[in-house]
Amino acid sequence: MTQTSSHGDTETRRSLFKISAFSVSLWLKRILLWIFPLTFLAILFFYPLSKILALTFDFNTLTSENIQLAFDVLRFTLYQAILSTLLTLLLGLPSAYLFARFDFRGKALLRALTAVPFMLPTVVVAAGFTALLGPRGLIHAIFPLSSFNFIGTLTAILIAHVFYNTTIIIRVVGNALSSLDPKLEAAARSLGADTFHVWWKVIIPLLRPSLLASSMLVFLFDFTSFGVILLLGGSKFSTLEVEIYLRILKLPNLSLAALLSVIQLLCTLIFSILYTRLVSRSTTQLAPRPTQQRPKTFQQKLFVTVFAVLLTAFFLAPLSALPFRSLFRLEADRGQRGEVQYGFTTDYYTELFVNRRGSVFYVPPIRATVNSLTYASATVILSILLGFPAAFALAKPTRLERILDPLIMLPLGSSAVMLGLGFIITYGKWLTLPWLVPFAHTLVALPFVIRTLQPAIASIPERLRQAASSLGASPFEVWKNIDFPILRRATLAAATFAFTISLGEFGATLLISRPEYPTIPVAIERFLSQPGGLNYGQAMAMATLLMTLTLASILLIEKFRLPNSGEF
Amino acid sequence: MKRLLLLFILLLAACSPQATATPQANEPPSAVPQATVPPATEAPTSTEPQTLTVMTHDSFAVSEEVVKAFEDANNARVVFLQSGDAGAVLNKAILTRDAPLADVLFGVDNTFLSRALEADIFEPYESPALQEISADYKLDASNRALPVDYGDVCINYDKAYFTEKNLAVPQNLDDLIKPEYKDLLVMENPATSSTGLAFLLATVAYYGDTFTAYWQALKDNGVVVVDGWETAYYTNFSASSGKGPQPMVVSYGTSPAAEVIFANPPITDAPTASILGMDTCFRQIEFVGILKGASQARQRALAEKFVDFMLSQQFQEDMPLQMFVYPVNPNAKLPDEFTKYAQAPEQAAKLDPDLIAKNRDAWIQAWTDVVLK
Numbered sequence: 049m050t051q052t053s054s055h056g057d058t059e060t061r062r063s064l065f066k067i068s069a070f071s072v073s074l075w076l077k078r079i080l081l082w083i084f085p086l087t088f089l090a091i092l093f094f095y096p097l098s099k100i101l102a103l104t105f106d107f108n109t110l111t112s113e114n115i116q117l118a119f120d121v122l123r124f125t126l127y128q129a130i131l132s133t134l135l136t137l138l139l140g141l142p143s144a145y146l147f148a149r150f151d152f153r154g155k156a157l158l159r160a161l162t163a164v165p166f167m168l169p170t171v172v173v174a175a176g177f178t179a180l181l182g183p184r185g186l187i188h189a190i191f192p193l194s195s196f197n198f199i200g201t202l203t204a205i206l207i208a209h210v211f212y213n214t215t216i217i218i219r220v221v222g223n224a225l226s227s228l229d230p231k232l233e234a235a236a237r238s239l240g241a242d243t244f245h246v247w248w249k250v251i252i253p254l255l256r257p258s259l260l261a262s263s264m265l266v267f268l269f270d271f272t273s274f275g276v277i278l279l280l281g282g283s284k285f286s287t288l289e290v291e292i293y294l295r296i297l298k299l300p301n302l303s304l305a306a307l308l309s310v311i312q313l314l315c316t317l318i319f320s321i322l323y324t325r326l327v328s329r330s331t332t333q334l335a336p337r338p339t340q341q342r343p344k345t346f347q348q349k350l351f352v353t354v355f356a357v358l359l360t361a362f363f364l365a366p367l368s369a370l371p372f373r374s375l376f377r378l379e380a381d382r383g384q385r386g387e388v389q390y391g392f393t394t395d396y397y398t399e400l401f402v403n404r405r406g407s408v409f410y411v412p413p414i415r416a417t418v419n420s421l422t423y424a425s426a427t428v429i430l431s432i433l434l435g436f437p438a439a440f441a442l443a444k445p446t447r448l449e450r451i452l453d454p455l456i457m458l459p460l461g462s463s464a465v466m467l468g469l470g471f472i473i474t475y476g477k478w479l480t481l482p483w484l485v486p487f488a489h490t491l492v493a494l495p496f497v498i499r500t501l502q503p504a505i506a507s508i509p510e511r512l513r514q515a516a517s518s519l520g521a522s523p524f525e526v527w528k529n530i531d532f533p534i535l536r537r538a539t540l541a542a543a544t545f546a547f548t549i550s551l552g553e554f555g556a557t558l559l560i561s562r563p564e565y566p567t568i569p570v571a572i573e574r575f576l577s578q579p580g581g582l583n584y585g586q587a588m589a590m591a592t593l594l595m596t597l598t599l600a601s602i603l604l605i606e607k608f609r610l611p612n613s614g615e616f
Numbered sequence: 617m618k619r620l621l622l623l624f625i626l627l628l629a630a631c632s633p634q635a636t637a638t639p640q641a642n643e644p645p646s647a648v649p650q651a652t653v654p655p656a657t658e659a660p661t662s663t664e665p666q667t668l669t670v671m672t673h674d675s676f677a678v679s680e681e682v683v684k685a686f687e688d689a690n691n692a693r694v695v696f697l698q699s700g701d702a703g704a705v706l707n708k709a710i711l712t713r714d715a716p717l718a719d720v721l722f723g724v725d726n727t728f729l730s731r732a733l734e735a736d737i738f739e740p741y742e743s744p745a746l747q748e749i750s751a752d753y754k755l756d757a758s759n760r761a762l763p764v765d766y767g768d769v770c771i772n773y774d775k776a777y778f779t780e781k782n783l784a785v786p787q788n789l790d791d792l793i794k795p796e797y798k799d800l801l802v803m804e805n806p807a808t809s810s811t812g813l814a815f816l817l818a819t820v821a822y823y824g825d826t827f828t829a830y831w832q833a834l835k836d837n838g839v840v841v842v843d844g845w846e847t848a849y850y851t852n853f854s855a856s857s858g859k860g861p862q863p864m865v866v867s868y869g870t871s872p873a874a875e876v877i878f879a880n881p882p883i884t885d886a887p888t889a890s891i892l893g894m895d896t897c898f899r900q901i902e903f904v905g906i907l908k909g910a911s912q913a914r915q916r917a918l919a920e921k922f923v924d925f926m927l928s929q930q931f932q933e934d935m936p937l938q939m940f941v942y943p944v945n946p947n948a949k950l951p952d953e954f955t956k957y958a959q960a961p962e963q964a965a966k967l968d969p970d971l972i973a974k975n976r977d978a979w980i981q982a983w984t985d986v987v988l989k
Contacts, residue, residue: 135813171846178851178860199851200842284989297704299978301729373857395880402813405937406679408696452986472708475713521713576846577872578940580878584850584857 077449081437085494088434091460092491096470103473104306114304117291118311125287126315128202128277131271132209136196138268139210139362146355147218148225150348151340158356160602161363163215163544167552167598169569171576171589172370173208174199179369200282207278211366213266219541220262220500224255226340227507227534256326257503263498264323268316268460288312292463293484309466316461320454351470370595374588396585411571413593420551420567426486427493427550429544434490435497435542442498443460443505460495464532483566489553493546500545502560505531544605551598568594624980643791665693668918671709671718673702677938680930686925692918702728702810702902709907710735718910719919722764722926726901727813729755730973738905745927745945755899755969761903764926765941767813768869768899768964770890771801773857777863786864788893789822792834799838802852802862805988806980809844810900815866816983817972818898819964827979831986841987856890869897872898873957877937878954892961899964902941 147159147275164175182197198204223491226264228251252259274289288308295305374396402408438456440556442449459467480486510532516526552569566574568590575587630899646716666685676698683694699705704721710722712737724732732738738760746751753763771792778811784891786792804812819827833910840862842848849867852860874884890897904926906919925931932948942950942960 152798174847174851267806278808279847283808283841294688294807297700297707300703300707343793375982393880403680406681407677407938408680408683409677410680469708469711472717476712477717523915526756573674576850579849579856579867579874581857581875582878583874585880 051337064313074446075425078441078446081441081569082448082452084241085434085438087457088487088494089455089459090489092389092418092487093462093467093517097462097467097472098162099469099474100466101306102126103311104302104309104469106303106306109303109307114307117391118288118308121286121288121291121308122311122315125271125289126287128209128285128287129267129273130279130547132206132213132270133263133267135206136210136213136217136270136558136592137263138604140214140262140266141221142351142355143359144222144225146352146359148228149230149340150223150340150352152352154356156603156606157599158192159218160365160599162218162359163602164595165212165363166215166557168591168595169552170279171213172572172587172594173276173366174279174364174371175588175591176206176369176503177204178246179373180366196524199237199280200284202281202285204280205273205276205285205391205552208280209270209273211362213269215483216265216269216496216545220265220282220503221255221258222535223537223541224258224499224503225311227303228538257506259485260323260327261499261503263472264319264457264497265460267319268457268495271315271319272312272461278561289463289465292405293465296469305463305466309463311613313458313462316458319455319461321583323457324450362599367595370588374592393585396582396589399582400586407576409566411566411574413571413590416571416590417593420569420594421601423486423499423551423567424547424601425491426483427489428546431490431497432539436470436500439498439505441503456498457495459491486550488547489550492586493549496545496549497542500542501535501538504534510533540605544602547601547605548598550599551594564592568597617634622797625633632706636686646938653949663691665691666914666917666918667693667695667696668720668721669695669718670722670924671697671705672721673705673723673742674675674700675939676723679934679938682931682934685930686922692919692920694922700989706732707741709737713908716907719915719924720904722902722904723760724903724905725810726755726899726903726969727810727817727976729761729903729969732903732905733760735897736972737907739771739908739916741906741923743920743924745924746948749927749944750946755901756903761870761905761921763901763905765935765939765944766899767900767930767941768890768897768961769811769818769866770869770892770959771815772853772855772865772867772871772888772890774863775887775889776855784889785889788891788896789830789891790821793830793837795837797837797864799840800862801834801864801866802840802842802860803866804844805841805846805985809848811845811866811868811895812841813976813980815896816899816979817893817967818965820979821967822895826981828982828986829897831983835987839987862890864989868940869960870936870942870954870958872959874954876957877953886957890959890961892959893902894961894963895965897961899966901944907909917955921951 100428136344141544143162147155168176178199181204232250232254233246236246271287273287274293277285277287277290288311292312294303295301296307341348375394376392400413403412404595442456443452445453475484512530513526515528517523521529551567570596572590575583575590620909658751675831676696686692687694698717699717700709705721705723716737723735733756740758740760741762742759743762746759749763751950753766755761763937771786773785777783783796786794786797791797806813806816813922814887817958819830822950823830840852842852846866847864848964849871850854852862853865853867854860854863856865867890869890869892872888872890876883876886886969904923906916927945928944929947932943932945933951935943935959936954937950939949940958941956
């Protein structure tokens with residue numbers, strides 16, 4: 049593309065030849081980049097989904113009554129998703145800044161902590177929030193006069209969404225912020241810009257791709273929210289996904305479910321196209337400059353302290369209910385229960401290792417842990433292998449990518465229950481193959497991996513690459529010294545997403561369930577399905593195990609971040 | 617990155633799922649470990665074990681030794697496919713009617729029975745074991761769906777709460793709308809929970825066409841609605857470990873027994889009990905059927921044996937403590953905890969499955985309009 053043709057006929061011909069050879073190799077490269085991700089999506093997503101929709105969709109369901117229902121539900125779905133996304137940004141952006149710019153004690157742990165909710169089953173999160181904010185929760189115990197109701201309100205839904213998704217903003221925007229040169233801010237300031245202007249005119253525009261990518265992920269998660277709406281929102285609120293679930297499993301009306309699924313898919317497609325348009329207009333190429341410092345000025349110290357405490361409180365308070373409940377029997381709050389002993393106990397943990405009822409479906413905790421870790425590791429490898437080529441192609445978009453880009457996000461915006469049915473009618477008995485589980489998890493993880501890698505790849509300065517190669521660096525050396533330092537950070541963030549998504553995923557595991565391969569979330573669900581203090585305690589113990597495991601895994605993954613920069 | 621990859625590969629290699637099809641009995645080492653090892657000496661003469669796939673809901677449970685007894689007696693290997701709750705399982709079975717995922721389906725209850733029969737997914741099978749079973753449970757005359765167990769959805773109450781407040785325990789549905797019980801009951805949404813649906817059906821059976829008026833009154837009296845049993849019991853109910861705000865919950869007649877069995881440390885009296893007045897509880901009966909398409913004679917014969925086995929005394933006596941349901945086989949003896957703490961109503965509410973199938977959606981809609989809007 050930068051060929052010059054000033055040396056006569058032969059040169060011109062040669063460069064013409066070069067151009068066509070270049071475009072052929074370009075196309076070959078594009079095909080190579082896309083073939084595996086697209087085949088994967090075709091087999092696991094497009095084919096089963098179109099098959100089930102073709103089977104269940106019926107134009108006769110397009111009655112005014114149904115359309116009215118769909119419209120009402122869509123309105124609330126959008127409303128809560130937009131509100132949730134804005135609130136998540138409100139907490140996420142300063143947090144991303146905190147982690148990207150400052151060094152403080154306990155930073156690694158706090159960063160890991162913010163990712164923990166991402167994999168916790170909704171039942172467990174609901175239990176945590178109830179223990180804190182419920183009618184007999186901690187807050188109520190401290191302020192007995194407050195008679196506010198948390199569970200069953202829109203507030204509960206919004207807070208839970210922020211709780212779940214803030215980590216997306218922290219990780220995706222945080223990565224971009226860490227490679228933003230603080231000299232730019234300093235320059236703007238020395239030219240007289242105040243903090244607001246520095247953010248508004250300098251930082252936000254530079255962060256645009258990662259801001260859009262992460263907001264889009266958060267928005268889609270909120271848009272297709274299901275467990276949070278059902279469990280914390282009570283019965284008054286309903287999103288498209290909840291309605292689809294109801295029509296498929298409870299009030300069987302598959303054609304109405306299909307109609308709602310199609311609407312949900314179309315919306316996702318529209319959002320994704322808008323997103324692609326917005327992103328394509330802004331690519332910022334930046335040199336990586338790891339710049340983290342201990343807070344120096346008073347303002348900085350105040351900011352770091354306030355936000356670190358705020359984040360710790362917000363994430364730790366609901367989560368701490370789980371280990372607490374797994375180790376303590378609750379106080380006797382009334383008479384009559386004298387014979388029951390209260391206080392500290394490790395029984396719930398020891399009991400995990402006993403198959404007291406000799407059940408076929410007993411889940412040994414070690415096996416559940418091993419299964420969960422195996423699935424999660426396989427998901428990481430699979431989604432990174434598939435995500436890298438796609439992200440590379442998307443980072444330097446041609447016309448092909450403009451078309452493919454929005455399609456990548458569709459798995460996040462389609463109904464999991466509907467897709468599950470598609471799996472069943474398409475793959476039937478194959479569904480019992482345990483290795484399908486990481487494939488299903490990868491379907492959810494892939495959009496995350498791609499959207500995390502894509503802005504990072506796009507931000508690699510082309511001029512640095514060109515300079516390096518013109519100075520005689522081999523492609524490998526270019527990759528090692530320029531691409532790799534930027535991508536390492538993004539790759540680790542992507543791996544963390546894939547890992548936590550797989551650890552906490554529950555639906556696919558159930559869909560492809562064979563009792564021989566239970567995961568930890570499946571085990572939690574089993575305990576909670578029967579009455580009795582021991583069952584509740586064991587569910588909490590299992591959830592604590594899951595939390596610890598995630599925390600340890602994230603810390604381990606993040607240990608690999610930039611070991612040379614002395615970040616740790 | 618390399619180190620990371622290496623770590624993952626190592627992890628993968630070290631811990632590929634090591635489960636076996638039939639999990640080995642997890643007994644303490646003292647209990648003769650040889651007994652659980654498949655006898656290798658027998659293998660050369662006998663043929664490969666025949667696999668039987670049983671599709672069921674997530675609440676299904678059975679003892680290892682009971683399954684093993686069946687497997688040993690029939691040289692079979694039983695694979696259980698748990699596919700969600702009862703409604704999800706049925707829907708999946710109907711969708712895959714042409715290429716069934718399993719040979720046998722267990723877990724269709726009387727609220728879904730007509731739907732299963734209309735979709736024609738079962739083959740009739742007149743098990744000899746049916747002779748002993750009371751006609752009360754046999755809802756399908758052509759024996760495509762055979763009754764296995766029953767249980768009652770009842771309101772559980774927190775005994776301590778009522779004693780402490782010196783409040784009389786409500787006796788029946790009529791009592792629940794009295795002002796002294798305002799804000800005391802939590803129930804499941806019938807649209808999302810089969811437990812909630814059973815409670816709604818109890819009121820339909822009792823009040824007939826005026827059931828919506830009852831629900832208006834119950835709503836005015838502050839009934840709390842949540843999505844499902846887990847939330848109702850563990851988050852809202854005051855006598856469970858969740859220590860919620862409501863001292864009454866729509867649960868099961870056997871839940872008090874489970875509270876004793878799963879107490880830690882052991883207790884001698886249940887902290888909860890059920891309200892057992894006339895027509896206050898709704899009876900759920902669960903059925904098993906052989907799925908159409910298990911056409912091979914050999915497979916069909918094994919499926920029949922499994923159905924017989926589910927109705928046999930051994931399986932029926934194992935059920936109560938595994939799934940907290942009652943056996944339909946009159947010869948099955950109930951465990952002590954059941955006779956002591958599980959309570960059966962004097963007369964449970966019943967509705968004709970055809971009537972339920974026809975009106976279920978309309979009733980749920982009517983309920984939603986009154987209670988949730």
